[in-house]
Amino acid sequence: MSANEKKAEGIGLGLRVDMAARFLDEAPESVRWVEVHPENYIGRGGLYRSYLDRARERWPVLTHGLSTCLGDTEALDTEYMGQLRGFLGEVGTGWHSEHLCFGSGAGAALHDLLPLPFTDEAARTAADRFGRVRDAIDLEFAFENVSYYAPQGDDGLDEARFCAEVLERTGGKMLLDVNNVYVNSRNFGFDPRAFIDLVPPDRVVQMHVAGHFVRDDGLRIDTHGEPVCDDVYELLGYALRHVGPVPVLLERDNDIPPLEDLLAEVERLTRIYDDAMRARETGAEVHP
Amino acid sequence: MSLAEHQAKVARVCLEAEPSELGSMEHADRWGIYRTMVRARLHRVCEQALKRTREALGEETFRALVDRWLATAPPSTRFFRELPGEFVAWVDATECPEMGTPMFARDMMRYELAVWSVKADDERGEPSVVDFSFEGIPCFSVASRFVRVAHGVDRRAEDGSVDAYDGALLVYRTAGFTAKCLRLNPLAAALVEELRQAESARRSVTEAVQRAAQKQGVAIDQKLIEGLSGLLEKLLTRGVLRGCLEA
Numbered sequence: 406m407s408a409n410e411k412k413a414e415g416i417g418l419g420l421r422v423d424m425a426a427r428f429l430d431e432a433p434e435s436v437r438w439v440e441v442h443p444e445n446y447i448g449r450g451g452l453y454r455s456y457l458d459r460a461r462e463r464w465p466v467l468t469h470g471l472s473t474c475l476g477d478t479e480a481l482d483t484e485y486m487g488q489l490r491g492f493l494g495e496v497g498t499g500w501h502s503e504h505l506c507f508g509s510g511a512g513a514a515l516h517d518l519l520p521l522p523f524t525d526e527a528a529r530t531a532a533d534r535f536g537r538v539r540d541a542i543d544l545e546f547a548f549e550n551v552s553y554y555a556p557q558g559d560d561g562l563d564e565a566r567f568c569a570e571v572l573e574r575t576g577g578k579m580l581l582d583v584n585n586v587y588v589n590s591r592n593f594g595f596d597p598r599a600f601i602d603l604v605p606p607d608r609v610v611q612m613h614v615a616g617h618f619v620r621d622d623g624l625r626i627d628t629h630g631e632p633v634c635d636d637v638y639e640l641l642g643y644a645l646r647h648v649g650p651v652p653v654l655l656e657r658d659n660d661i662p663p664l665e666d667l668l669a670e671v672e673r674l675t676r677i678y679d680d681a682m683r684a685r686e687t688g689a690e691v692h693p
Numbered sequence: 694m695s696l697a698e699h700q701a702k703v704a705r706v707c708l709e710a711e712p713s714e715l716g717s718m719e720h721a722d723r724w725g726i727y728r729t730m731v732r733a734r735l736h737r738v739c740e741q742a743l744k745r746t747r748e749a750l751g752e753e754t755f756r757a758l759v760d761r762w763l764a765t766a767p768p769s770t771r772f773f774r775e776l777p778g779e780f781v782a783w784v785d786a787t788e789c790p791e792m793g794t795p796m797f798a799r800d801m802m803r804y805e806l807a808v809w810s811v812k813a814d815d816e817r818g819e820p821s822v823v824d825f826s827f828e829g830i831p832c833f834s835v836a837s838r839f840v841r842v843a844h845g846v847d848r849r850a851e852d853g854s855v856d857a858y859d860g861a862l863l864v865y866r867t868a869g870f871t872a873k874c875l876r877l878n879p880l881a882a883a884l885v886e887e888l889r890q891a892e893s894a895r896r897s898v899t900e901a902v903q904r905a906a907q908k909q910g911v912a913i914d915q916k917l918i919e920g921l922s923g924l925l926e927k928l929l930t931r932g933v934l935r936g937c938l939e940a
Contacts, residue, residue, distance in 0.1 A: 444772055450815035451836065452870040472771035478697040485771065510697075510704030513767030516776070517731045519703055526696050555723035626726070 413438035413465040413652045425456040438465040468498040474508035475531040476521040486541035500545035502580040520553035523567040532574035547578035552585040552627035561595025565603040582613040588625045606648040615656035630659030645681035707731040710764045742777035742809040746802040797844035797855040807838035807864035808872040822936035829937025836866035847874045865933040
């Protein structure tokens with residue numbers, strides 16, 4: 406069975422150029438799959454392409470988009486959708502995911518993930534775009550909950566209800582970013598477990614965890630540039646017990662540490678993953 | 694306010710030099726975080742791609758130039774790696790007095806963009822080639838860029854100064870994925886320019902050489918042929934010239 410035909414499960418790592426050379430040389434077995442951003446590879450050759458080709462030989466690949474944000478109100482780029490569909494087929498991903506946010510305005514590409522207001526109009530817009538992207542790529546499609554800093558609703562759990570609304574309208578899947586739930590819960594004062602309880606477990610296909618930065622004023626910023634904190638590890642265990650066995654990605658995009666440090670995080674995540682699955686099998690407390 | 698209007702407003706807040714609407718937004722301090730993050734990322738990729746241009750212009754001038762680009766011609770590409778290209782295209786199409794000091798700044802910027810770009814150029818889909826011949830149509834690597842210059846911006850003195858150089862730079866990607874550069878004197882530049890155009894115009898190597906000699910007002914004599922042989926050997930051994938298009 407080729408790597409492409411294997412199913413992504415357990416703990417994966419994002420393929421990033423800053424760590425790719427050593428990561429690919431060592432091909433650590435603890436990493437079970439890799440995630441790539443199509444925008445970094447579509448229409449690109451050279452070193453990036455060579456890294457992707459090597460990764461595909463070794464691991465199943467899942468894809469996660471950055472530039473087709475589901476809350477964007479601008480027309481869907483059909484040419485890019487064709488390129489994306491071709492790329493997803495080439496790497497053999499089991500599904501594709503994008504962010505439930507917006508990333509453009511007035512014709513400008515902002516190259517960031519900006520929060521949608523938790524309104525009916527935004528839910529309709531996102532659901533409509535979700536459906537059109539899913540049709541264009543002809544593949545299972547999931548959206549990711551994002552972190553945000555400017556309040557968008559009346560209380561923190563409005564975001565969970567907003568996600569549930571989009572899931573309901575689309576019948577689609579969700580990539581549950583546990584770090585984002587945690588960051589938002591701390592910034593807006595809600596119980597992150599209550600958020601996770603509102604997520605229908607059968608709709609979650611994947612999870613993300615990452616580190617975040619705590620400013621002097623206490624505001625948490627989702628940087629993907631620090632180690633995962635203990636609270637997020639703990640919340641991941643809770644989410645896994647709630648959802649079941651879905652692949653979990655360790656995201657590290659900035660200040661990437663030596664490979665040993667990343668693998669130590671992967672090992673800790675693996676233990677949490679295994680413990681959560683055992684707890685589900687033995688009927689141990691699912692919501693401790 | 695509709696969702697589209699809200700998004701346009703946030704885009705303006707993030708990109709305008711003086712975000713006049715930010716102060717009136719609810720939770721302005723938090724939206725200010727997005728302005729900082731968006732701008733930091735866009736500035737950073739331009740700084741990475743155009744490091745020496747930034748050094749030559751000075752950090753403050755370069756930053757002001759990027760700020761003006763963001764305010765007047767916001768990025769449109771979804772591909773992060775293409776942002777420096779959009780910035781350079783804007784600088785080239787815009788009156789930017791700050792690019793006049795030092796004199797070599799524009800050449801440096803185009804050269805650095807070529808270096809940045811060849812590293813990402815997609816070699817898949819390159820046409821099939823056969824061995825090089827003078828009767829064939831030349832075929833260059835897609836991971837190569839021809840840059841006309843008035844300054845030798847590929848080399849700098851220790852004090853950062855750059856000599857005048859009337860010719861061109863041929864930037865290409867090596868098999869090890871690094872970017873390298875060949876300096877081309879005026880005649881070599883004319884030859885390479887014609888050879889590169891010959892590929893799309895479906896002209897033979899011989900025709901390209903004749904056109905270059907004519908444009909330069911030189912005879913195709915023993916001296917030119919010797920120089921041409923040396924140039925072609927360099928291009929072929931470096932993989933910049935892949936051979937000739939398959940018939």
